[in-house]
Amino acid sequence: MASRMSSGALGKLAVRLRSSFWFLPALMVLAALALAPGLIALDHHLGSGPGERWPALFAIVDADGARQLMATIAGSMITVAGVVFSITIVALAQASTQYTPRVLRNFMRDRGNQMVLGVFLGVFAYCLGVMRTIGGDDGADFVPLVAVTAGLALALVAVAYLVFFIHHVAASIQSGQITRGIAADTLATIDRVFPDALEGEDTPAERDPDGGLRWHPVAAPQMGYIVSLDRDALLAFARERGVAVRMERSLGDFASPDLPIACIGAGEPPDDEARRCLASLFAIDSYRTIEQDVAFGIRQLVDVALKALSPGINDTTTAITSLDYLSLILRRLAGRRIEPRPIRDGGALRVLPAGPGFERLLALTFDQILENAHGNTAVLLRMLQAIEEARSGTDSPRRQRLLDDKRAVVAEVARRTASSGDALRRIEAQLAGAAGARETNGA
Incomplete structure (x- = not known):
């Protein structure tokens, strides 16, 4: 051990x-x-x-x-x-x-x-x-x-x-090389962390599916960001000690010694050695890394787009380039099983992992860019296209509803902040074209 x-x-x-x-x-x-x-x-x-x-x-x-x-x-x-x-x-x-x-x-x-x-x-x-x-x-x-x-x-x-x-x-x-490199690393992380294709629905798991377990918090060993985690070691810890482990922080989250990083589900409070052993399985550092953290790859591309949309730079082309790669990443995610699932051992609950679900990653991809793209018709049109591309990559009704809701929010901002009649016509044409294509595919 x-x-x-x-x-x-x-x-x-x-x-x-x-x-x-x-x-x-x-x-x-x-x-x-x-x-x-x-x-x-x-x-x-x-x-x-x-x-x-x-x-x-x-x-x-x-x-x-x-x-x-x-x-x-x-x-x-x-x-x-x-x-x-x-x-x-x-x-x-x-x-x-x-x-x-x-x-x-x-x-x-x-x-x-x-x-x-x-x-x-x-x-x-x-x-x-x-x-x-x-x-x-x-x-x-x-x-x-x-x-x-x-x-x-x-x-x-x-x-x-x-x-x-x-x-x-x-x-x-060059901006194209930077965004391409970030996207390539992110796609590789997706294939490594979420290798399974989505079949059926992928709903968030309950935080205490068995009920009745007494959860004892385990503090983080130091402050910083969780950069890596060995899930096999986490399962081995729970199996060898006959307990359940519930992650309270996921990869990329900030952890500190005064907040629990995980909880141990057991009848009796765990001893200090068990707490130290569990805490040591979480690698914490002062900065996030992309090796296991898909959200950090998305975060970098979003930051590049936000910098490009800032008044001091005002580089719409770079923002659209970031959205091109974000669209590819979101489409890949839309077809993968990414919601953390409980891990059992012979029927007994062992590990309740934590991680960003599709809804959180979708919000990370678009929300901040949308707040800074008011009146920028080119960027808003690309966001609507990206949502449609992601929607075509999944058969999950839940994810399609989430994408439709996000599309409605982007459409509302685009209509409200359109700088001219021509811009508004282009937005309506994009929305009508997407709706028509969806009806055709449904038929």
Whole structure:
């Protein structure tokens, strides 16, 4: 059980390492430091043979020349690494200002940025590792021809990575690339967290389906956002102790030590060890992540749309781009079973999970954008289209009613805030066309 109890901390560590700007570069530096003595050992084994056999490839130079070459490459690499870091910080600041601070971690976890920094630092470390062996070896000059030539080749590779980095940064700060990346991560999370297609209805579960259970609250171990949860470990905890567990907070929710994060259903109050074990299954951090939190992906796209609709930016095209991807995400959700279901073990209730249902995700997708889109006919028309696209992706009468209610709210705002007669005619045409298509499909 000890390994399961640490699953929350391990999940948080994995997320942090992936999104850190130092982990992959550190691994590449270690690899470079291991490569240097390996090639030097090969040079000791081969001697001057490579230089004599392939003089054009392994140019024979003296110790001073080899040392100067490695020093020049090392100095250039660390200088360019500083430039790369500076460009990255500028890109992060621009993305935070232009779009939303929530997208910063997307840049930090970008493998391209991490690889580029790792390449330059790795070549720098490699050159230092080779330089220390050039020259004196029992009074005789030793020039590791293979290692020096490899350093030169690595420098050329680093130059190619610099060109790639400039292109990559210029592309990654464009609104289309940012929204596409967020949507791709969100869709992958949906497939991972909600893999089952919806068959029939998907109504919210009762919070105490068996009734009569005595629920004992368990406080969160620290304040912050719930970023991951091992549901298998949660079931194992409940099964091994013969109790039921009810989640009071779901992934992405804020938790604090003065509020319960879960409750244990048992006849007798659980001991402190059981409370600590249960609390440790929830990974809590100072920021939300998208690995298990579908709502956070939607939140990022909504924030990009809100920033675009702000008076200081007034970028309707970016707002519509966000709605394009939100429409795709909502349609995917509309056809999946997402309401949390009770988990039983041989008829006994074990886990009552918590999570955002379709109604909450639907409100998150549209409500704030709607409040900031008054009079913006293009955005309101795209919202109506998105609702119809989501409606066509589900056969659930309950979800269709929720989408119809949201459509009525958007339509009311669109009619009331229409800036001209032409805008009102376009809105009515959209509503009439959607109603006609629905009647045709129903027929």
